[in-house]
Amino acid sequence: MSDVKIAFLVQRLPYKSENPKLAATHAMSYQTVEILLEDGQTITPALCYVGEGVLNCLKDQKAMETYGITSTEMHLKNCLLVDMDVYACKEDLDKYGIGEDKVIDAEDMGADKKLQIVPFAKIQELMETSNHVMFF
Amino acid sequence: MKLGVFVSDYKLTVDTLDRLKAEKLGIILVSNGVYHASIKENGKASSLLDKSANFYALKEDLETRGINPSGIDSRVKAVSYGDVVDLVMNDYEKLAWL
Numbered sequence: 001m002s003d004v005k006i007a008f009l010v011q012r013l014p015y016k017s018e019n020p021k022l023a024a025t026h027a028m029s030y031q032t033v034e035i036l037l038e039d040g041q042t043i044t045p046a047l048c049y050v051g052e053g054v055l056n057c058l059k060d061q062k063a064m065e066t067y068g069i070t071s072t073e074m075h076l077k078n079c080l081l082v083d084m085d086v087y088a089c090k091e092d093l094d095k096y097g098i099g100e101d102k103v104i105d106a107e108d109m110g111a112d113k114k115l116q117i118v119p120f121a122k123i124q125e126l127m128e129t130s131n132h133v134m135f136f
Numbered sequence: 137m138k139l140g141v142f143v144s145d146y147k148l149t150v151d152t153l154d155r156l157k158a159e160k161l162g163i164i165l166v167s168n169g170v171y172h173a174s175i176k177e178n179g180k181a182s183s184l185l186d187k188s189a190n191f192y193a194l195k196e197d198l199e200t201r202g203i204n205p206s207g208i209d210s211r212v213k214a215v216s217y218g219d220v221v222d223l224v225m226n227d228y229e230k231l232a233w234l
Binding site: 013014015016055058059060061062063065066071095097 | 146199200
């Protein structure tokens, strides 16, 4: 019986590079990779947005309408829908003047989880308690 | 020289823009450059907007990132792809991409 904790840290702006979106898709892949694990083994991902990365968390992204691609917002909503922990750094949201009302939620899709706005100390703690930390 | 400069990054790692001189300067914010038009870091608008230039931001890139074009800095005009083509063809002789 073992649980492997993986923290995905996103520090880059969305869209210009595929890199920050890959954090969400990699984190989401824990759902499928579980079939390859031994009985009792689990993987617990946490997706954390810090620095400029918090701008990935703005709601009302119209990537599908403008470019015909799935938005980062939709990826994040899907993460919340499968009960993944998604965090955004409060200090960085404050720095960019982004209030809670401007941040993605997946209530419209019926998700119970909400994007959690937490101080950087909490993200630091997650990094320390995770088995692996991946930067995007 | 009438110079149009495309800015596609939020944090510029080059100072070329500060050195460029033009009788008419247009700064066209595209891709992640559109954050200059909307994000106030610690309550302060981007220093890029203090330059003496005409500023434009691509509407599609704003909307993709969840930014309402009607809420951007008043110094910046939100423009469509078609408008950018018109700027390139009619308003600026030289173009640079930073």
